[in-house]
Amino acid sequence: MKYELLNKPFKIGNVELRNRFVMLPMTIEKTDNYHVGDDLVDFYEQRAKGGAALIELGSCYVCDVFDTHPKYHTTTGAVGVWDDCFIPGLTRTAEVCHKHGAKLAAQLQLCYEWRATGEDELHSYAPSKDVVSGPFVGMPEKEFTKEEIAIVVKQYGEAALRCKKAGIDIIEIHAGIGYMVMRFISKYSNHRTDEYGGSTENRCRLLTEIIDEIHKTCGDDMPILIRYSADDLMPGGQRVEDLKEVIECVEKHGVDAWSIQAGFHEAPRPVANQLVPEGEFIYLSKEAKKYTTLPCFPGTRINHLDVCEKILADGSGDAAGMARHWIAEPEIGIKVAEGRSEEVRPCIVCSRCLDNIFIGKPCKCSVNPNVYFSQYGLPADHQVTGEEAEKKILIVGAGPAGLEAARNLKMRGFKNVTVVDQKKKPCGLLNLAQVLNEELPPMVDWYNNEIKRLGIDVRCNTKVDVNYLKDFGADEVILAVGPETTSPDVPGKDRKNVIDSHALKELVEGKGTPGKGFMWGLSCFGMGILGAPLGLMQWGLGTHLLVKKRMAVIGGGFAGIEVASSMNEGREVTVIEPAKKAGAEIGIIDKNPELRKLKKEGVKILTLTKVKAYTDEGVLCEDAEGKEFTVPADTIITGTTMIDNTQLYDEAKGVLGEEHLHLIGNASPHTDWEGVAANDPYGTPEFKRLLEAIRDGYLVAMQM
Template sequence: MKLEELFQPAKIGSLEIANRIIMTAVTTRYDFEESDRLSRFYAERAKGGVGLIITGALQTIYPSRKTGAGRINLYDDSGIPKLKEWVKAIHDNGSRAAAQLATYNYWSKKGTEGTAESVGPSSVVLPREGIHPLYSLAEYLPPDRELTLEEIGMIQEAVTAAAFRSREAGFDAVEFQCSGGNLFHRFTNPFLNRRTDRYGGNVENQMRFMTESIAKIKKKVGEDLPIICRIAGMDPVPWGMGIEYWQEIAAILQKAGVHALNIYPRWHESREPAVQMCVPRNAFVHVAEGIKKVVTIPVITNARITDPRDAEQILAAGKADFVAMTRPLIADPDLPSKAREGRIDEIRFCTACCRCYDDIFSDRFMSCSVNPQAGMEKEYAIQRAPKVKKVFILGGGPAGMEAARVAALRGHRVTLFEAKDKLGGQLLYAAIPPYKEEWKTTIGYLTAQLEKLKVEVKLNEAPTAEEIARGKPDVAIIATGAIPHILDLPGIKGPNVATAIDVLAGRKQTGRNVVVVGGGSTGCETAEFLAQKGKQVAILEMLPRIGADYGPANRYVVIDRLVAAGIRLETGVKAEAITKTGVKVIRGGLYPEFFEADTVVLSVGMVPDDEIARTLEGRVSSVLKIGDAAKPASVKEAMESAFKIAMQI
């Protein structure tokens, strides 16, 4: 498939952009002031061929609270020197840079840090029903204090000054935030904006806060500064507005002189998933298409656009003028150049696992499950090894494949042994439950890489320690994964007992009534898999929380689906024995109960399958364990441990 539209140059205002791929703003929590991590991160994406990079939010108003590392300063001149370095890194690698001007609805004045208050167009408390669990607590949703006219003017001046500083720093364009529930967004919403002055009452007045800000920027910075506005296009919250309302807003913004609209249908408080794996690819293109019908300026479509072939079709159909591929560019900064050169099979696709989101929600540096180098571009730069070594890798799961890829890139002679007839390891099973099929793309990418790098792959082979020793490798990497932990309970070996892996793999069929013992992520996904097959399912978890190992971006989404599927969720119950008709448990350490079941499915964790490592000691000079063979964990931890070990050889 030719990608002709995707790589056509286009303009936003006076700014010419080399292609139609945009990296939109993303929070990274990288330390901007103390290191050049952000510069390296964005420079790598620019080098990979993205047309325009819109920064993570630049603070335009004095910081309202401790927001973690990486909050970038445009509220005074102190951030300009560092921003100049950052913009230069982007320009030097062939991309354009736009500064997103952040206007949060939390603020404080200088000298009053820690006393932040929530402000907005009116004093309104958001409803707690139907919103993201992280925001349903009182401390996250204090009632907004209504901004005074003087404060509105002060914010407009601050945003204008920030736009001027962004031009001083060398940015090619600026972007307003009018999505995500930030301050400008709140002014557009009739539920939140109940003002009776010139900033409320009808859509034109509700937009006045923004249109006046745009006019002030044009007056101070110049008419030629390209201005992008990131708008919701629709509001997936109980108090939200639909596409028709946002079409009115889009027309007002075009009249005000905005040069492009970036459509991102999102409130931070929204309970509706937007970027998770359960969201279909290209799910929100119709919103951008609806906005494009009423404006003539370029429209950017956003969220879950993963494959450049889909992006080409969106552009060719006239549904948008640019495509945002932000998280795909985190996963593979070279996505544009690979797509341009027809190397689609070499793209490391974003799986929408939301590890990047989880890091941000948890105040950690942003990372990526499938790309260990994301945010570590300097530390993890791959270089040729000083001495070529013979490397045997035992196990063809994600850790073994990643270790083979990196070791081969460094020039080592790599042989990978896999006991089964296909590569993928635990990812083969992880991709089976509902909404998890994106993991197949990781297997496909790694498989293609091993073929390209001419790694010798031996399927259906599980060599013994003696056979490995006879091969005389310099290094043996143990990536044999993990096996299910089996509880020591009466009845555990009964014919009505199966492991989650056996069920997902189709090796064991279940009866109609199923009890899943263990409510971690694997237990939850196996339960959903069975419920979709018409089974009556209950999950028994000894801890207080179901799905405790999920990150904040996914846990509530999964729980919502389990509840909707009618799956019974029981916490604080410990399995004591399995009988022919069900499971005996103790609730709260005190009260015996019984759950009837035709089949009992065990999902109580994994243990390393590392026996070969012990038998190899003394036979091979270097024996290294990676992934689940070292410690069962997530895909991200498995991939990163493999990358690190391969870099040390």
């Protein structure tokens, strides 16, 4: 598809931008003691080369936090701009962006903790001491005095000047999401009675004084961009109705563009995860455009190109601001410009990037392993030629791990890469997962497109044993065969009303599971004939033909919660979890919002509850006090335990040897990679999700 509007240039102040793609600011926790080093420069260079028009360097911290221990973990990954020692790293970043035609903005930031100089103690601060400082921080230790505010303003001005000296093109002031400048603006958090509180003009005074100071230090030719939460979603806070007054107040001091977002970090509802409909907050930018003639664009929960183009087409914004999609895909701009939009790797909005960042760990991405493992480089960095390129490589398993290995090997220049799988079509468990998660179908489409684009030889309906491996004669064999599964030995587990994940997988594959009844068998047969089209699978599981109205889900971890979330409409759902809390394996960003959503939708979650048996009536349970009771259910969805699937590997070792045999993905949950364990804050979890599967495929391909 062509995206003509996204390819048009525009300007912010005196800075010309080559297209409408703005890479919004992020903290990705890749600084070296607040310095920009090789890793971060490489991260931004990839995206400048990939066609971003404006790249925003996130969280450029204005006050000295050297040798401190901030309670707000994300501060530790900030880019320092409080001292001249940071200018060389900033200069390198600006130079690589300019080299590839992108412009660079620095987002000046003050989170929740502050000190005047490096000699002082770091304390949590706020405009008013009676409101929580921010997540992880608790109640503020101090309330800003007017003298301290003057120091903050000066820190912003000096930081902006350093950015200008480094060749940075635009200064952004972060006045959103509940950070310090926003805390002064918001009626929720600012209860002051002096000239910094009360009226809109007073609450915006810190921001406008910072703007004036930047003009003073940098001159009027340095464009200033304001990132502002037009609805902070807090009780008694900023609302869309306040936009006109805020914009008029701020623009009197001379700014050049608006980046409009929503939310506070401690807001009672999420703004950026899968629970939020894509584009929900675009209307805030459209409303802001009523009151300004300056460039204005939205930037909260946007991850599809069609949505980006629509923003421009209907006048909701002058650019498309995205952050996480630029983590997932560093070449969005160039692929769109060249008419290759089908090659743009999707962001699946899984929040695993944020899960790491919010605990002060380096950014990870489920679909782009290079973000975390940048030391292994890109396929273009490790091209093979001659005899090496002619190596015969066999990959067993066409799930995400196997396909990721195949595509990276092909991009490195290996000519003879073959993928075999016993199933009817590639993508493995993604074919089932996409039925439950609406962000995953684009990932399935993307992998299928990559197979065609790169000419990967994928052979489905192919059963592999050690004799097949011997006869194939590969130089390298990668086994990505997935795990073995077993169901807990619960009385009644084979009953007609009990469906485990193995049965669901067989439904998608068009295979019948014995003993599940006529409709189940008929549906499996139909799926096999029709090729299991996504829409039909979603319809079938949404009706009460296969999964009845009263449903019990055994296990309240990641998989159980996803099943309950995706299948509770029109059903009475109970989740049964033996642990004290549900949500194990769900990250910090999604866990509480997901559990709150289920509760709001009427899903019952029973914790500290053991399953004793499955019966005609439902699930016989035992509570923490040993009392037995029955959860009524017509359909019982149970999980399976994944165990190592090493039989083929063990057999092949004796025939092929270990040197050229590689076991990856969920076939062996404990796969360790040289140099990875020490750098990986989560290690290798017992159950690998998409992130770990794709990671394994990337690493085996890059190290071959």
